[in-house]
Amino acid sequence: MSTTPPPAHRIRFLALCVFHHQGKILVNVFEDPATGQTLCRPLGGGIEFGELGRDAIAREIDEELGQPISDVQLLGTLESLFTYAGKPGHEIVQVYDARFDDASLYLQAWLAGQETDGSAFRARWCDSADLAGIGPLVPQGLQALLRDLSLLG
Template identity: 65%
Template sequence: MSPPRIRNIAICVFHHQGKILVNAFPDPVKQQTLFRPLGGGIEFGERSADAIVREIREELNLPIRNVRLLGTLESLFTYLGNPGHEAVQVYDAEFIDPEVYEQNGLEGQESNGERFTAVWLDSTRLSHDGVLVPEGLHELLRSLSLLS
């Protein structure tokens, strides 16, 4: 077993008309659903903004533009009963194809081959259906008037 470490990740909210794009992660240990914007690990030698472009291309096969940093969060959490620690660069960006925003869900694929559907959710649905992670993200987006 490898020693615990801090994982550096970048996520992107893609805010649009009061909604953000998220992926659902069920946690049966906590008996709750976690919602997290798309993104992933920052590779050695890679800038976090470039990681967002790469991750979205890998996961959704879609080009993006106007990538901008919103803030940085530190996340200490437990998922599936295991402790985690992440330094999170939070970004916003735009999809080049405007039709992406009209779709209820976007089909994607994780690097391990697992399929997922990312969905557009507003603040009410996020709070009602689960928990937005990482901790502090909802407050950051509210302070920037990207979520109510």
């Protein structure tokens, strides 16, 4: 019998950025390995201790895309309870908008990125119709927030 306690459930604090442009947002499209469901989520990641959410976004986008950003603005905060890969999750998510310093990125259909673990991904520009055909936008409540702010066409 192991004397090591099981890992404690914890709330994760995240910062995500939508980069809205002409009715579209930038999302990473991925599958839940347990269910096979396709999901769409803006880029970003965990907020580190002592780091402001707006600084976390700048760091994450630099790490994932190697791109500088500016005009970072908080759009809202969401609380997300979910199951992913068969495990329960709980996140407090600060949702931001920002601008890429390189305007040519808005003209590309997708942007090549790399996760912290080294795995590659392609971020795509999607509007509401694209998302309806691909899979839900996560975290829950994000699509409604963006619709209410008239940022997602």
